[in-house]
Amino acid sequence: xxxxxxxxxxxIYIINFVFLIGLAFSRYGKIKIGKPDDKPVYSGFKxxxxxxxxAIDASIMMLSITDPLTVIQNPPFxxxxxxxxxxxxxxxxxxxxxxxxxxMMFAPAAVxxxxxxxxxxxxxxxxxxxxxMLDGDKHQSLKKFFAGLINILVVIGIIGGVGxxxxxxxxxxxxxxxxxxxxxxxxxxxxxxxIVLFGLFAVTVFKGLNGGIDRLSQVHxxxxxxxxxxxxxxxxxxxxxxxxxxxxxxxxxKFVPMATNTHPSATQQDTIFYWGWWxxxxxxxxxxxxxxxxxxxxxxxxMGMLMYGFTGCALFYAVMGGYALWLQQNGVINLVHxxxxxxxxxxxxxxxxxxxxxxxxxxxxxxxCFIFLATxxxxxxxxxxxxxxxxxxxxxxxxxxxxxxxxxFMIFAISLVLVGGFKVIQTIxxxxxxxxxxxxxxxxxSIRRLVKHDHELVFTPSSEVTDMGMAHxxxxxxxxxAIHGKLILSPTQLAN
Numbered sequence: 001x002x003x004x005x006x007x008x009x010x011x012i013y014i015i016n017f018v019f020l021i022g023l024a025f026s027r028y029g030k031i032k033i034g035k036p037d038d039k040p041v042y043s044g045f046k047x048x049x050x051x052x053x054x055a056i057d058a059s060i061m062m063l064s065i066t067d068p069l070t071v072i073q074n075p076p077f078x079x080x081x082x083x084x085x086x087x088x089x090x091x092x093x094x095x096x097x098x099x100x101x102x103x104m105m106f107a108p109a110a111v112x113x114x115x116x117x118x119x120x121x122x123x124x125x126x127x128x129x130x131x132x133m134l135d136g137d138k139h140q141s142l143k144k145f146f147a148g149l150i151n152i153l154v155v156i157g158i159i160g161g162v163g164x165x166x167x168x169x170x171x172x173x174x175x176x177x178x179x180x181x182x183x184x185x186x187x188x189x190x191x192x193x194x195i196v197l198f199g200l201f202a203v204t205v206f207k208g209l210n211g212g213i214d215r216l217s218q219v220h221x222x223x224x225x226x227x228x229x230x231x232x233x234x235x236x237x238x239x240x241x242x243x244x245x246x247x248x249x250x251x252x253x254k255f256v257p258m259a260t261n262t263h264p265s266a267t268q269q270d271t272i273f274y275w276g277w278w279x280x281x282x283x284x285x286x287x288x289x290x291x292x293x294x295x296x297x298x299x300x301x302x303m304g305m306l307m308y309g310f311t312g313c314a315l316f317y318a319v320m321g322g323y324a325l326w327l328q329q330n331g332v333i334n335l336v337h338x339x340x341x342x343x344x345x346x347x348x349x350x351x352x353x354x355x356x357x358x359x360x361x362x363x364x365x366x367x368x369c370f371i372f373l374a375t376x377x378x379x380x381x382x383x384x385x386x387x388x389x390x391x392x393x394x395x396x397x398x399x400x401x402x403x404x405x406x407x408x409f410m411i412f413a414i415s416l417v418l419v420g421g422f423k424v425i426q427t428i429x430x431x432x433x434x435x436x437x438x439x440x441x442x443x444x445x446s447i448r449r450l451v452k453h454d455h456e457l458v459f460t461p462s463s464e465v466t467d468m469g470m471a472h473x474x475x476x477x478x479x480x481x482a483i484h485g486k487l488i489l490s491p492t493q494l495a496n
Contacts, residue, residue, distance in 0.1 A: 005434070007262050009275040012437045014259055016108060017101045019444055020302055023111075028451040029299030033114040033290070040295035048308035049221040050292055054376055055106060055285050056313065058169040058369035060098065061224075064316040065324045065351055066344045067094045067270070069336050072325070074266035077254065087329055091247035091321050093267055096258050097274040098313035099251070103305050105278045108443040109286020110305075111298055115450055118294045150442075153435040154283040155384065160432025161280030162380045162409050164425045166373065167416025170194060173369045175345035179353055180362035190417055198410055200374045202403060223368050224312075228319045230364075234356050240322035247318070273426045279433030282440065284383045298451075324351050381405040 023029060032038065040047065068090035075086040076093065116122045174193050178185035232240065261268050293301050324347075328335045332354070339347045355361040385401040416425060 006264070006268065006272045008437055009272050009279075009433075010260065010262060012279075012440055013101050013105065013275055016440060016444065017104050017259075019448075020104050020107050020111075023447070023451070024299045024302040028454070029302070030297055031115070031451060031454060032119065032295070032297050033111075033301060034118040034294045034296075038118065038295040040293075042292055044304070047292060047296075048304060051289055051305060052308050052312045053221055053372070054288055054380075055103075055281065055309065056098075056372070056376070058173070058372035058376075059165055060313060060316045061320065061365065061369055061372065062169060062172050062344065062348055064094060064313075064320045065348050066339060067097075068317070068321040068325050069328060069339050069347065070270070071267065072328070073336060076258070076261075076265065076267040087325050088243065088246045088250055090325060091243055091317050092250045092254070093258075093270070094317040094321055095247065095251055095310075095314045096255070097271055098317065099310050100306055101259060102274065102278045103309035104302070105275075105282050105440070106285040106289060107302055107305060108440055108447065109283050110289035110293065110301060111286075112290075112443050112447050112450070113287050114290035114293050114301070115298075115447075117290060150439055153439060157280040157282075157432045157436050158284045158380060158384055159408065159412055160428050161277055162284075162377060163412035163416060164277070164280075164429045164432070165376065166197075166409060166413030168425050169369060169373060170197070170413065171417060172345045172348055173366050176349045176352060176362050176369075177366045179349040180359045180366070187417075191414075194410060194414060197370065197373060197377075198406070200370060202406065219371060223364075223371060224316075227361075227364055227368055228315055230361065231319050231323055231355065235319075235323045236326045239326045240319055243322045243325065244314075244318035248314075273430055276430035276433030279436045279440065280429060282436060284380045287383045287386065320351075327351065327354060377406065377409055381409065 042050065068087075071090035071093045072086045073081055075081060075083075075089045077089070079085045079089055170190055170193055174190045175185055177183065177193070178189060183189055258271070261271070289301070289305070296304070324335060327333050333350060335347050335351065338350060349362070352358075352362050352365050381402045384405045385398070416428070
């Protein structure tokens with residue numbers, strides 16, 4: 001399915017990216033998510049940490065090591081396998097799949113929900129609440145049906161995306177933990193990690209958005225930065241920096257060809273897997289980002305997501321992926337052979353095991369993965385419980401509801417662990433995101449309709465305004481986006 005319908009994933013990502021970048025740099029980008037006097041609730045770093053930590057689970061710490069090893073075997077653009085260019089393209093492909101187009105997929109729901117929630121003052125719990133074409137008194141039965149269908153697709157997508165993440169990450173974390181502690185790797189150890197994770201999820205979910213998810217996000221960011229710094233310090237820093245510089249250059253050069261690549265290949269399949277995965281997270285991350293973005297403009301929200309999101313992901317692929325490539329290219333360990341014969345978990349445990357202070361670094365790695373997972377799952381449970389609650393009226397979802405979804409995530413993830421196989425997880429991720437292609441298109445249409453008819457009054461002083469005040473020339477008031485063109489009113493007309 002991912003090959004035959006791959007053009008649909010590519011199409012919606014292109015449309016979404018072009019639309020949102022255009023929105024950010026248009027006059028509508030100045031629209032504030034909130035009232036004119038609202039100030040951001042969170043500082044820039046704290047906001048960015050919450051966005052990055054909740055959106056990117058432990059997958060980045062794992063796939064940033066193994067993805068490049070897959071690409072050097074089958075590089076894009078007819079590049080020769082294992083050549084110097086193949087090593088450059090290996091980092092570049094990871095940064096594309098976790099790059100600007102991916103991060104902008106969270107933005108449609110974030111912009112729509114934030115706009116309605118804080119600017120219009122409309123209660124928005126479910127994604128369907130914000131879709132303008134479902135408003136009105138006509139055809140109520142039909143609209144109710146489509147609203148319910150959208151909400152069901154959202155819930156399925158979230159469960160598929162989040163469950164796939166846990167199902168992939170727990171076995172890998174267990175393997176790394178086993179190599180550091182000497183405990184036997186197997187199902188009992190994996191189940192023990194599930195129990196520990198459940199306890200961590202429970203504490204975070206009970207604390208809620210403030211005091212739970214926000215604090216965990218900051219701990220997670222500093223821990224991740226510390227881990228990357230240690231790899232740079234102990235590892236081949238010059239190789240990593242040089243490889244990253246060339247990879248970023250190739251990314252700029254090849255961005256459009258990669259975004260529009262419909263030719264079936266190994267790299268295209270990987271991109272479609274990621275596009276389905278990011279799509280499945282779009283509703284939950286959209287509502288989460290909207291909840292924490294009050295007081296920011298649309299432009300600040302979108303550019304912040306790009307800056308914090310892409311920079312964070314690029315650093316992981318540059319440092320962790322670059323270190324794995326250095327080990328392979330210099331013949332230290334044949335990681336490609338290990339990946340093809342023993343799987344991802346063995347490769348990751350081996351790579352971390354080559355660092356100085358092996359046990360400490362491996363335990364630090366496992367701790368980072370746990371906190372990554374806890375942040376993402378707690379945020380997802382918080383938002384999904386909001387989707388499935390009765391009207392909350394500015395209250396948080398009940399703890400029982402939040403914990404129920406944590407249990408659902410865990411059961412689904414355990415099922416995937418028992419089935420086993422990264423290919424299964426890839427297939428589920430692609431399938432979970434597919435129904436949300438249409439949902440994304442509908443959201444973009446709703447955003448266009450809302451901002452085009454935004455009735456903000458903007459006072460536009462004449463050109464003779466000085467630093468000391470206004471000149472005697474009449475001041476006009478411009479009403480943006482009147483039904484047909486701009487409506488210019490004088491202050492006296494307004495008073496009337």
